[in-house]
Amino acid sequence: xxxxxxxxxxxxFHWQHVLAIIIGSSLGLVVGTxxxxxxxxxxxxxxxxxxxxxxxxxxxxxxxxxxxGIFGGSITAILLxxxxxxxxxxxxxxxxxxxxxxxxxxxxxxxxxxxxxxDFCSDLVLIAVAAPLAAVALRFGPPEIAMLxxxxxTIVAGVAGKSMIKGLISGTLGLLLATVGLDPxxxxxxxxxxxxxxxxGISLIPLLIGLFALSEVFFQLGKKSESYEDQFVIKHSxxxxxxxxxxxxxxxSLRTIFxxxxxxxxxxxxxxxGTGIASFMSYARxxxxxxxxxxxxxxxxxxxxxSESGNSAVVGATFIxxxxxxxxxxxxxxxxxxxxxxxGLIPGPLLFRDHAHTIYAIFxxxxxxxxxxxxxxxxxxxxxxxxxxxxxSILFPIVLIFCVVGSYAIQxxxxxxxxxxxxGIIGFFMQKFGFATAPLLIAFILSPIGEAALRQSLLMSSxxxxxxxxxxxxxxxxxLTVVTIIGLIRGHRKKSxxxxxxxxxxxxxxxxx
Amino acid sequence: MEYRKKERVTALAVxxxxxxxxxYVIPNHIDVDxxxxxxxxxxxxxxxxxxxxxxxxxxxxxxxxxxxKKRQDSSEDDEEWLSSSEEWSAYRSFLVVIGYLFALKYxxxxxSTVMVLAVLFLLQGVKKPLKVALTSVxxxxxxxxxxLYVMKVxxxxxxxxx
Numbered sequence: 001x002x003x004x005x006x007x008x009x010x011x012x013f014h015w016q017h018v019l020a021i022i023i024g025s026s027l028g029l030v031v032g033t034x035x036x037x038x039x040x041x042x043x044x045x046x047x048x049x050x051x052x053x054x055x056x057x058x059x060x061x062x063x064x065x066x067x068x069g070i071f072g073g074s075i076t077a078i079l080l081x082x083x084x085x086x087x088x089x090x091x092x093x094x095x096x097x098x099x100x101x102x103x104x105x106x107x108x109x110x111x112x113x114x115x116x117x118x119d120f121c122s123d124l125v126l127i128a129v130a131a132p133l134a135a136v137a138l139r140f141g142p143p144e145i146a147m148l149x150x151x152x153x154t155i156v157a158g159v160a161g162k163s164m165i166k167g168l169i170s171g172t173l174g175l176l177l178a179t180v181g182l183d184p185x186x187x188x189x190x191x192x193x194x195x196x197x198x199x200x201g202i203s204l205i206p207l208l209i210g211l212f213a214l215s216e217v218f219f220q221l222g223k224k225s226e227s228y229e230d231q232f233v234i235k236h237s238x239x240x241x242x243x244x245x246x247x248x249x250x251x252x253s254l255r256t257i258f259x260x261x262x263x264x265x266x267x268x269x270x271x272x273x274g275t276g277i278a279s280f281m282s283y284a285r286x287x288x289x290x291x292x293x294x295x296x297x298x299x300x301x302x303x304x305x306x307s308e309s310g311n312s313a314v315v316g317a318t319f320i321x322x323x324x325x326x327x328x329x330x331x332x333x334x335x336x337x338x339x340x341x342x343x344g345l346i347p348g349p350l351l352f353r354d355h356a357h358t359i360y361a362i363f364x365x366x367x368x369x370x371x372x373x374x375x376x377x378x379x380x381x382x383x384x385x386x387x388x389x390x391x392x393s394i395l396f397p398i399v400l401i402f403c404v405v406g407s408y409a410i411q412x413x414x415x416x417x418x419x420x421x422x423x424g425i426i427g428f429f430m431q432k433f434g435f436a437t438a439p440l441l442i443a444f445i446l447s448p449i450g451e452a453a454l455r456q457s458l459l460m461s462s463x464x465x466x467x468x469x470x471x472x473x474x475x476x477x478x479x480l481t482v483v484t485i486i487g488l489i490r491g492h493r494k495k496s497x498x499x500x501x502x503x504x505x506x507x508x509x510x511x512x513x
Numbered sequence: 514m515e516y517r518k519k520e521r522v523t524a525l526a527v528x529x530x531x532x533x534x535x536x537y538v539i540p541n542h543i544d545v546d547x548x549x550x551x552x553x554x555x556x557x558x559x560x561x562x563x564x565x566x567x568x569x570x571x572x573x574x575x576x577x578x579x580x581x582k583k584r585q586d587s588s589e590d591d592e593e594w595l596s597s598s599e600e601w602s603a604y605r606s607f608l609v610v611i612g613y614l615f616a617l618k619y620x621x622x623x624x625s626t627v628m629v630l631a632v633l634f635l636l637q638g639v640k641k642p643l644k645v646a647l648t649s650v651x652x653x654x655x656x657x658x659x660x661l662y663v664m665k666v667x668x669x670x671x672x673x674x675x
Contacts (some may be wrong), residue, residue, distance in 0.1 A: 083658075188556040214610075397634055397650055400629075404617075434523075459553065463553060463582065
């Protein structure tokens with residue numbers, strides 16, 4: 001392997017390969033920053049430009065756009081509560097809360113550190129253990145995936161907000177909304193109300209922009225500015241401590257970053273799960289074990305680190321199934337697989353035998369990508385901070401236009417703008433009545449995979465639930481789910497006891513009086 | 514409205530919505546054209562399962578309003594929400610966005626976006642007409658040109674101008 005790595009280094013340090021990484025990362029960052037324009041879109045738009053390029057240059061351009069796009073989405077998530085990509089939807093929970101406290105730059109810096117570190121570690125995993133891990137992922141059938149999704153759904157409880165029951169209602173509504181469109185098994189129409197556009201289901205991007213970005217725009221457009229400072233939505237603290245991440249703060253989040261890296265890498269290896277889920281899983285896990293769990297959702301640096309490390313670690317790992325067994329880990333790697341095929345290379349085990357030097361050159365390119373997007377990210381963050389000088393009366397109408405454009409651009413469909421508006425209004429009322437919106441999104445993303453896997457499993461077992469306990473991997477996930485639920489119930493009881501204690505004490509004081 | 518009363522109304526509204534889906538929407542808007550030996554094969558299996566869970570949770574939320582003697586964490590719930598006049602301002606922006614949706618279809622992206630931006634700036638209290646006009650036109654032109662030439666996105670031209 002060492003010989004291949006050295007040969008790979010010789011190939012990658014060619015000026016055109018490094019330039020491709022810089023251009024790809026910059027384009028990805030710009031596209032990812034615009035709400036609704038995902039890293040997938042950045043990669044898809046760049047693909048036609050690569051047809052005449054050599055293999056390594058084309059792949060480096062696409063990988064740069066992928067990594068830059070994922071990080072770009074976090075900038076607007078933190079500063080404007082507007083996730084540029086689904087991957088950064090979880091980052092808004094703490095990132096925007098920190099911005100409201102004047103610590104937006106601090107949150108951005110933590111996002112950059114944790115993203116780069118997690119991405120770097122994930123790339124090392126890709127280089128070191130690609131083949132053996134892919135072999136495990138191959139053994140995932142419908143029962144294993146169904147139980148993995150059941151386990152993932154316990155994340156909902158972690159982001160349920162103040163009321164667990166309302167969070168669960170929101171999550172279940174997400175499961176229901178995801179069933180709109182054609183049934184994945186029988187292809188029957190469900191809830192399409194004779195509207196042709198609904199046959200393919202509710203599009204994720206308009207739903208995401210509506211729930212998170214447009215609902216916030218509505219809230220901000222309604223809010224009146226009482227003071228001069230109130231006119232600026234992005235508050236900027238002049239205290240240097242609020243604009244940097246100290247070594248102590250970074251060290252306190254290191255464990256969370258590594259945990260997020262492990263979760264993200266694990267999720268990335270399994271085809272079809274994606275960055276959004278990884279960030280929510282990493283966040284929920286961090287919240288569960290953190291000493292400062294009460295601060296999650298209210299501006300926790302650890303929360304930003306958990307989300308960002310989770311989503312960034314997926315990137316390198318999604319290439320593991322693609323390169324080793326020829327199965328793309330997500331939509332973006334499916335597009336990149338197209339680039340491989342255009343260049344006459346079929347991803348799979350033979351690639352390591354026939355083109356080992358080229359593949360290891362790409363691996364080294366991944367590492368260079370991390371360094372490049374760290375530098376470009378630093379530059380982009382400086383300029384993004386200028387947003388703090390734009391008053392809310394100007395900023396939010398412009399954000400609204402970007403929401404509209406982002407929803408439209410995916411399918412060139414005015415119908416999608418309508419979907420976004422509907423979910424913007426739904427999101428606004430959900431917030432008004434105390435329903436968290438994050439559970440709805442998580443369940444909406446997980447539901448299609450979960451429903452198909454659950455029904456296929458029951459078909460395999462003629463309706464018997466025993467299939468989930470007779471297969472070791474499925475059983476392991478089932479046990480993990482049960483243990484997590486028990487832990488959640490205990491945690492909820494503890495929380496209730498803590499909250500009730502001061503009230504009882506107050507009562508005793510009153511009785512004494 | 515008193516907190517507990519508001520929670521009860523919310524729970525009942527969710528319960529009513531879920532029952533409507535179970536009784537009317539699922540039977541009429543899911544194509545089930547045959548009998549299935551296995552319930553899990555039916556296209557209605559998963560939607561029914563999800564809706565029953567919502568029914569159960571809404572009932573639980575309603576019951577909890579009687580069991581819980583007081584708000585467990587009043588400090589957590591005291592997060593700022595809009596005052597009623599601010600809420601009406603938000604509803605006004607709902608209408609502007611819905612109007613924009615129709616305008617996009619009939620008069621196209623360029624004119625409708627300039628108009629909507631100008632209206633929103635004015636509603637937000639930007640008083641200088643030149644600032645309103647210039648910002649609206651420049652932002653629209655910038656977005657239009659970037660998306661057209663860089664992202665290859667063609668915006669609606671409007672039915673009137675076709």
